[in-house]
Amino acid sequence: MKLDLTIQNLDKVQAALAKLSGPQAREAYAKAINDTGFMVRKTMQAELRKFDRVTPFIANAPKLIAATPENLSAAILPTLDSRNKPSKGGKIGVDPQQVLQAQEFGGRRADKRSEAALRRAGILPAGYQTAIPTDPYPGSDDGRGNLRGAFLQQLISYLQAYSEVGFKANMTEKRKRGIQKGTAKTKGRRYFVSYGRLRGHHLAPGIWAAQGTHGVDVRPVLMFVRTPSYQPRISMERIAKESGAQDHLDKRIRFRVRQLAESV
Numbered sequence: 001m002k003l004d005l006t007i008q009n010l011d012k013v014q015a016a017l018a019k020l021s022g023p024q025a026r027e028a029y030a031k032a033i034n035d036t037g038f039m040v041r042k043t044m045q046a047e048l049r050k051f052d053r054v055t056p057f058i059a060n061a062p063k064l065i066a067a068t069p070e071n072l073s074a075a076i077l078p079t080l081d082s083r084n085k086p087s088k089g090g091k092i093g094v095d096p097q098q099v100l101q102a103q104e105f106g107g108r109r110a111d112k113r114s115e116a117a118l119r120r121a122g123i124l125p126a127g128y129q130t131a132i133p134t135d136p137y138p139g140s141d142d143g144r145g146n147l148r149g150a151f152l153q154q155l156i157s158y159l160q161a162y163s164e165v166g167f168k169a170n171m172t173e174k175r176k177r178g179i180q181k182g183t184a185k186t187k188g189r190r191y192f193v194s195y196g197r198l199r200g201h202h203l204a205p206g207i208w209a210a211q212g213t214h215g216v217d218v219r220p221v222l223m224f225v226r227t228p229s230y231q232p233r234i235s236m237e238r239i240a241k242e243s244g245a246q247d248h249l250d251k252r253i254r255f256r257v258r259q260l261a262e263s264v
Helices: 009-018 022-048 096-105 115-122 148-156 173-181 236-242 245-263
Strands: 062-065 077-080 128-131 189-194 206-211 216-224
Touching: 022 062, 022 189, 022 216, 022 245, 115 128, 115 148, 148 173, 173 189, 173 245
Parallel strands: none
Antiparallel strands: 062 077, 128 216, 189 206, 206 216
16 A cells, blocks of 8 residues: 655744755655654554464565655555565465455455465366365464465475476475385375365365375365455555554654754
Protein backbone atom coordinates (compact mmCIF):
# COMPACT_ATOMS: atom_id res chain seq x y z
CA MET A 1 0.00 0.00 0.00
CA LYS A 2 1.06 3.61 -0.59
CA LEU A 3 0.86 6.07 2.28
CA ASP A 4 -1.52 8.64 0.81
CA LEU A 5 -1.08 11.33 3.46
CA THR A 6 -1.05 15.12 3.27
CA ILE A 7 1.54 17.45 4.74
CA GLN A 8 -0.60 19.93 6.65
CA ASN A 9 -0.92 21.99 9.85
CA LEU A 10 2.39 23.71 9.22
CA ASP A 11 1.23 27.00 10.74
CA LYS A 12 2.60 25.87 14.11
CA VAL A 13 6.12 25.58 12.73
CA GLN A 14 6.24 28.55 10.36
CA ALA A 15 9.06 30.19 12.34
CA ALA A 16 11.12 27.00 12.19
CA LEU A 17 10.39 26.53 8.49
CA ALA A 18 11.63 30.04 7.78
CA LYS A 19 15.10 28.94 8.89
CA LEU A 20 15.19 26.07 6.39
CA SER A 21 15.97 26.03 2.71
CA GLY A 22 13.74 24.13 0.30
CA PRO A 23 15.93 20.98 0.30
CA GLN A 24 16.18 21.08 4.10
CA ALA A 25 12.41 21.26 4.48
CA ARG A 26 12.00 18.32 2.11
CA GLU A 27 14.50 16.37 4.20
CA ALA A 28 12.38 17.01 7.29
CA TYR A 29 9.22 15.97 5.42
CA ALA A 30 10.85 12.73 4.21
CA LYS A 31 11.95 11.80 7.73
CA ALA A 32 8.45 12.48 9.09
CA ILE A 33 6.85 10.37 6.35
CA ASN A 34 9.23 7.51 7.13
CA ASP A 35 8.54 7.84 10.87
CA THR A 36 4.86 7.40 10.05
CA GLY A 37 5.54 4.53 7.66
CA PHE A 38 7.45 2.61 10.31
CA MET A 39 4.57 3.16 12.75
CA VAL A 40 2.02 1.82 10.25
CA ARG A 41 4.28 -1.12 9.39
CA LYS A 42 4.57 -2.02 13.07
CA THR A 43 0.78 -1.90 13.39
CA MET A 44 0.38 -4.17 10.36
CA GLN A 45 2.89 -6.68 11.69
CA ALA A 46 1.09 -6.77 15.04
CA GLU A 47 -2.20 -7.48 13.24
CA LEU A 48 -0.63 -10.31 11.24
CA ARG A 49 0.69 -11.92 14.42
CA LYS A 50 -2.92 -12.45 15.51
CA PHE A 51 -3.27 -15.16 12.85
CA ASP A 52 -3.21 -18.77 14.02
CA ARG A 53 0.40 -20.04 14.18
CA VAL A 54 1.60 -17.33 11.82
CA THR A 55 5.18 -17.78 10.62
CA PRO A 56 7.85 -15.06 11.00
CA PHE A 57 8.00 -15.16 7.19
CA ILE A 58 4.50 -13.68 6.99
CA ALA A 59 4.44 -11.64 10.21
CA ASN A 60 7.63 -9.77 9.26
CA ALA A 61 6.84 -9.45 5.55
CA PRO A 62 5.53 -5.83 5.50
CA LYS A 63 8.52 -3.57 4.90
CA LEU A 64 8.80 0.16 4.33
CA ILE A 65 9.93 1.50 0.96
CA ALA A 66 11.22 4.78 2.33
CA ALA A 67 10.55 8.32 1.17
CA THR A 68 13.45 10.56 0.16
CA PRO A 69 13.75 14.36 -0.15
CA GLU A 70 13.45 13.85 -3.91
CA ASN A 71 10.43 11.57 -3.63
CA LEU A 72 8.10 12.42 -0.74
CA SER A 73 6.19 9.18 -0.95
CA ALA A 74 6.47 5.94 1.00
CA ALA A 75 5.00 2.50 0.45
CA ILE A 76 4.61 -0.62 2.55
CA LEU A 77 5.09 -3.89 0.67
CA PRO A 78 5.28 -7.52 1.76
CA THR A 79 8.87 -8.51 1.02
CA LEU A 80 11.73 -10.43 2.60
CA ASP A 81 14.44 -8.18 1.18
CA SER A 82 16.60 -7.00 4.08
CA ARG A 83 17.24 -3.71 2.25
CA ASN A 84 13.49 -3.00 2.22
CA LYS A 85 13.38 -3.26 -1.55
CA PRO A 86 10.46 -4.81 -3.47
CA SER A 87 11.21 -8.46 -4.12
CA LYS A 88 9.47 -11.76 -4.54
CA GLY A 89 9.93 -14.80 -2.43
CA GLY A 90 12.85 -15.78 -0.30
CA LYS A 91 14.89 -18.87 0.38
CA ILE A 92 11.69 -20.91 0.69
CA GLY A 93 10.43 -19.68 -2.65
CA VAL A 94 7.12 -18.10 -1.69
CA ASP A 95 6.01 -14.59 -2.62
CA PRO A 96 4.59 -13.04 0.59
CA GLN A 97 2.47 -10.67 -1.49
CA GLN A 98 0.61 -13.63 -2.99
CA VAL A 99 0.09 -15.20 0.42
CA LEU A 100 -1.35 -12.01 1.91
CA GLN A 101 -3.37 -11.24 -1.20
CA ALA A 102 -5.51 -14.31 -0.55
CA GLN A 103 -6.05 -13.15 3.04
CA GLU A 104 -7.03 -9.61 2.03
CA PHE A 105 -9.04 -10.15 -1.14
CA GLY A 106 -10.02 -13.80 -0.77
CA GLY A 107 -9.83 -16.39 -3.51
CA ARG A 108 -7.16 -18.96 -4.28
CA ARG A 109 -3.63 -18.70 -2.91
CA ALA A 110 -0.68 -19.13 -5.24
CA ASP A 111 1.16 -22.46 -5.35
CA LYS A 112 4.14 -22.92 -3.09
CA ARG A 113 7.37 -23.83 -4.84
CA SER A 114 7.08 -27.36 -3.45
CA GLU A 115 3.58 -27.67 -4.94
CA ALA A 116 4.82 -26.41 -8.29
CA ALA A 117 7.61 -29.04 -8.21
CA LEU A 118 5.19 -31.84 -7.33
CA ARG A 119 2.78 -30.70 -10.03
CA ARG A 120 5.51 -30.58 -12.71
CA ALA A 121 6.55 -34.10 -11.74
CA GLY A 122 2.97 -35.33 -12.23
CA ILE A 123 2.54 -36.11 -8.53
CA LEU A 124 0.16 -33.33 -7.45
CA PRO A 125 -3.08 -33.48 -9.48
CA ALA A 126 -4.61 -30.44 -11.13
CA GLY A 127 -7.03 -28.60 -8.85
CA TYR A 128 -5.22 -29.69 -5.68
CA GLN A 129 -2.78 -28.13 -3.24
CA THR A 130 -1.06 -29.58 -0.19
CA ALA A 131 -1.71 -29.51 3.56
CA ILE A 132 -0.09 -31.32 6.46
CA PRO A 133 -2.24 -33.81 8.41
CA THR A 134 -3.96 -32.82 11.65
CA ASP A 135 -1.57 -35.21 13.37
CA PRO A 136 1.74 -34.37 11.64
CA TYR A 137 4.18 -37.10 10.70
CA PRO A 138 6.81 -37.34 13.50
CA GLY A 139 9.61 -34.85 12.98
CA SER A 140 8.07 -33.31 9.87
CA ASP A 141 6.36 -30.10 10.99
CA ASP A 142 7.68 -26.74 12.17
CA GLY A 143 4.94 -26.20 14.74
CA ARG A 144 3.17 -23.59 12.60
CA GLY A 145 1.27 -25.78 10.19
CA ASN A 146 4.08 -26.27 7.68
CA LEU A 147 6.65 -28.93 6.91
CA ARG A 148 10.20 -28.16 8.00
CA GLY A 149 12.35 -27.01 5.10
CA ALA A 150 14.91 -29.81 5.38
CA PHE A 151 12.20 -32.47 5.67
CA LEU A 152 10.31 -31.09 2.66
CA GLN A 153 13.47 -30.98 0.56
CA GLN A 154 14.21 -34.61 1.41
CA LEU A 155 10.65 -35.61 0.56
CA ILE A 156 10.68 -33.90 -2.85
CA SER A 157 14.12 -35.32 -3.60
CA TYR A 158 12.98 -38.82 -2.60
CA LEU A 159 10.01 -38.59 -4.96
CA GLN A 160 12.27 -37.44 -7.83
CA ALA A 161 10.29 -34.21 -8.18
CA TYR A 162 13.18 -31.75 -8.47
CA SER A 163 13.96 -30.42 -11.92
CA GLU A 164 17.11 -28.66 -10.65
CA VAL A 165 20.60 -30.10 -10.23
CA GLY A 166 23.17 -29.63 -7.49
CA PHE A 167 21.85 -28.91 -4.00
CA LYS A 168 18.25 -29.50 -5.07
CA ALA A 169 18.89 -32.68 -7.00
CA ASN A 170 16.80 -35.83 -6.94
CA MET A 171 17.88 -38.55 -4.55
CA THR A 172 20.00 -41.42 -5.76
CA GLU A 173 18.74 -44.99 -5.42
CA LYS A 174 21.53 -45.65 -2.91
CA ARG A 175 20.37 -42.77 -0.72
CA LYS A 176 16.73 -43.92 -0.97
CA ARG A 177 17.72 -47.41 0.18
CA GLY A 178 19.51 -45.84 3.13
CA ILE A 179 16.33 -44.02 4.21
CA GLN A 180 14.28 -47.17 3.76
CA LYS A 181 16.75 -49.13 5.88
CA GLY A 182 16.99 -46.50 8.60
CA THR A 183 19.71 -45.82 11.16
CA ALA A 184 20.31 -46.36 14.86
CA LYS A 185 18.43 -43.10 15.53
CA THR A 186 15.71 -43.18 12.87
CA LYS A 187 13.35 -45.87 11.70
CA GLY A 188 13.45 -46.94 8.10
CA ARG A 189 10.61 -45.58 6.00
CA ARG A 190 9.34 -45.62 2.47
CA TYR A 191 7.38 -42.74 0.94
CA PHE A 192 4.66 -43.39 -1.60
CA VAL A 193 1.79 -41.51 -3.24
CA SER A 194 -1.91 -42.32 -3.00
CA TYR A 195 -4.60 -40.74 -5.16
CA GLY A 196 -7.56 -42.03 -3.18
CA ARG A 197 -10.70 -42.69 -5.18
CA LEU A 198 -9.21 -40.76 -8.10
CA ARG A 199 -7.31 -43.94 -9.00
CA GLY A 200 -8.96 -46.58 -6.88
CA HIS A 201 -6.60 -46.31 -3.91
CA HIS A 202 -7.93 -46.95 -0.41
CA LEU A 203 -5.85 -44.24 1.27
CA ALA A 204 -6.74 -40.55 1.04
CA PRO A 205 -4.92 -38.54 -1.64
CA GLY A 206 -1.47 -37.50 -0.52
CA ILE A 207 2.05 -38.63 0.27
CA TRP A 208 2.33 -41.38 2.85
CA ALA A 209 5.12 -43.12 4.76
CA ALA A 210 5.31 -46.83 5.51
CA GLN A 211 7.44 -48.02 8.45
CA GLY A 212 7.95 -51.11 10.53
CA THR A 213 8.22 -54.74 9.62
CA HIS A 214 6.85 -55.21 6.11
CA GLY A 215 5.75 -51.53 6.12
CA VAL A 216 2.67 -52.14 8.27
CA ASP A 217 2.89 -48.77 10.06
CA VAL A 218 1.41 -46.40 7.47
CA ARG A 219 1.02 -42.69 8.24
CA PRO A 220 0.11 -39.59 6.18
CA VAL A 221 2.90 -37.09 5.53
CA LEU A 222 1.43 -34.50 3.16
CA MET A 223 -2.19 -34.50 2.00
CA PHE A 224 -3.58 -33.45 -1.36
CA VAL A 225 -6.63 -31.21 -0.83
CA ARG A 226 -8.94 -29.44 -3.25
CA THR A 227 -7.63 -25.93 -3.90
CA PRO A 228 -9.41 -23.83 -1.25
CA SER A 229 -11.03 -20.45 -1.83
CA TYR A 230 -10.26 -18.09 1.03
CA GLN A 231 -12.57 -15.47 2.48
CA PRO A 232 -11.13 -11.97 3.08
CA ARG A 233 -9.68 -11.89 6.60
CA ILE A 234 -7.60 -8.75 6.80
CA SER A 235 -7.58 -5.23 5.33
CA MET A 236 -4.26 -3.41 5.24
CA GLU A 237 -6.07 -0.23 4.20
CA ARG A 238 -8.32 -0.44 7.28
CA ILE A 239 -5.32 -1.08 9.54
CA ALA A 240 -3.52 1.96 8.14
CA LYS A 241 -6.54 4.19 8.65
CA GLU A 242 -7.20 2.96 12.17
CA SER A 243 -3.55 3.48 13.12
CA GLY A 244 -4.02 7.27 13.10
CA ALA A 245 -1.36 7.75 10.46
CA GLN A 246 -2.38 11.30 9.49
CA ASP A 247 -2.28 12.58 13.08
CA HIS A 248 1.03 10.82 13.59
CA LEU A 249 2.45 12.44 10.44
CA ASP A 250 1.36 15.91 11.59
CA LYS A 251 3.20 15.44 14.89
CA ARG A 252 6.33 13.99 13.29
CA ILE A 253 6.53 16.81 10.74
CA ARG A 254 6.43 19.41 13.48
CA PHE A 255 9.08 17.49 15.39
CA ARG A 256 11.36 16.95 12.39
CA VAL A 257 11.07 20.57 11.19
CA ARG A 258 11.92 21.96 14.64
CA GLN A 259 14.73 19.43 15.06
CA LEU A 260 16.36 20.38 11.77
CA ALA A 261 15.82 24.12 12.31
CA GLU A 262 17.60 23.96 15.66
CA SER A 263 20.61 22.34 14.03
CA VAL A 264 20.93 25.03 11.32
